Amino acid sequence: MTAAIEVEDLRKQYEGVQALDGVSLSVPEGSFFGLLGPNGAGKTTFINILVGLVRRSGGRAEVFGHDVEDDYREARDAIGLAPQEFNVDHFFPVREVLEHKAGYHGIPADEARERADEVLKQVGIYDKRDTRFNWLSGGMKRRFMLARALITDPDLLILDEPTAGVDVQLRHDLWDLITELNESGTTILLTTHYIEEAERLCDEVAILDSGNLLTVATPEELMDRGPDKIRVTLRNAPASAPDLPALAAGEREGRVESVELDGDQLVVTATQGGLVAPDLVRALDRAGLEIVDFGISRTSLEEVFVDMTREGGSDQQSAETVAADGGRGGTVGDDGGVSE
Numbered sequence: 347m348t349a350a351i352e353v354e355d356l357r358k359q360y361e362g363v364q365a366l367d368g369v370s371l372s373v374p375e376g377s378f379f380g381l382l383g384p385n386g387a388g389k390t391t392f393i394n395i396l397v398g399l400v401r402r403s404g405g406r407a408e409v410f411g412h413d414v415e416d417d418y419r420e421a422r423d424a425i426g427l428a429p430q431e432f433n434v435d436h437f438f439p440v441r442e443v444l445e446h447k448a449g450y451h452g453i454p455a456d457e458a459r460e461r462a463d464e465v466l467k468q469v470g471i472y473d474k475r476d477t478r479f480n481w482l483s484g485g486m487k488r489r490f491m492l493a494r495a496l497i498t499d500p501d502l503l504i505l506d507e508p509t510a511g512v513d514v515q516l517r518h519d520l521w522d523l524i525t526e527l528n529e530s531g532t533t534i535l536l537t538t539h540y541i542e543e544a545e546r547l548c549d550e551v552a553i554l555d556s557g558n559l560l561t562v563a564t565p566e567e568l569m570d571r572g573p574d575k576i577r578v579t580l581r582n583a584p585a586s587a588p589d590l591p592a593l594a595a596g597e598r599e600g601r602v603e604s605v606e607l608d609g610d611q612l613v614v615t616a617t618q619g620g621l622v623a624p625d626l627v628r629a630l631d632r633a634g635l636e637i638v639d640f641g642i643s644r645t646s647l648e649e650v651f652v653d654m655t656r657e658g659g660s661d662q663q664s665a666e667t668v669a670a671d672g673g674r675g676g677t678v679g680d681d682g683g684v685s686e
């Protein structure tokens with residue numbers, strides 16, 4: 347099966363900044379794929395290359411088998427993009443903005459009107475169809491961005507921080523809508539700073555840092571890499587952490603990182619804590635210690651993410667470099683962006 351996105355050794359160099367430094371990855375058709383990374387990691391650059399707003403410096407990038415530059419039209423028509431920035435024409439009613447967008451992608455006028463109404467209903471702002479974008483509330487603007495991305499009924503929906511700054515209720519509405527789209531076959535590429543959002547929604551996530559791909563894995567696999575905490579409350583806890591020989595195997599395998607006593611609570615830090623728990627219960631039983639309460643808290647994806655990206659410091663590339671490129675010479679794309 348052709349991948350929805352296939353990139354190989356993808357590179358982008360802005361003046362003095364290596365925004366993407368040889369990224370290779372494949373996003374399977376139909377998946378819900380998260381692209382995570384700290385500020386400045388290269389996520390938006392990656393997306394902008396796919397939609398033709400930024401010209402790659404090297405490597406290969408294909409969308410459903412179409413090269414994003416050589417077969418720009420085919421690749422671009424397959425993508426619906428909801429960008430981070432509100433780059434919307436402020437002077438027209440939002441339904442007209444959608445009709446223009448549909449027209450740009452070759453959808454005939456009568457069909458465009460129908461489609462515009464449909465997507466406005468889908469995102470829940472049909473009653474605002476004659477309102478200008480500027481007059482929408484922040485949450486409605488986010489909904490509109492999604493409607494605009496959906497106007498062409500895309501096979502690949504790219505969402506660059508779709509829930510930035512929206513309230514909890516709307517965030518949940520957007521999740522439901524995006525999940526439904528994915529279940530009906532649309533491939534989703536999501537960037538988000540809400541790691542918990544990626545943990546909940548994505549089948550797979552890629553972690554980028556300073557233009558480099560650190561890993562691609564399922565959220566489950568990533569969480570397995572971080573240490574879990576097993577907390578056992580003991581009756582008549584000893585004064586110091588007990589010696590538990592039955593845990594020695596876990597310690598030898600490097601699975602158990604530490605065993606500490608905190609008041610009447612024994613805290614065992616271990617990777618894949620669920621596998622260590624039976625040994626721990628046996629060890630406590632042998633030591634004659636009675637368990638009052640027992641719980642395992644898994645590392646969150648957020649903790650693993652912070653740990654993996656802590657050293658990189660993606661924003662090391664200076665703000666001045668960006669400012670220096672403020673002119674962004676090039677041709678204006680249909681999303682109001684610029685190709686370089």
Ligand SMILES: Nc1ncnc2c1ncn2[C@@H]1O[C@H](COP(=O)(O)OP(=O)(O)OP(=O)(O)O)[C@@H](O)[C@H]1O
Pocket residue numbers: 360361363364365383384385386387388389390391392660661663664665667668671674
């Ligand atoms: N037009 C440009 N000219 C020069 N440098 C740029 C330009 N656009 C982005 N950069 C730099 O490239 C790097 C990657 O930026 P990019 O916007 O792709 O990161 P990001 O992961 O999307 O960040 P964020 O999470 O903050 O949106 C950063 O160091 C950024 O300053």
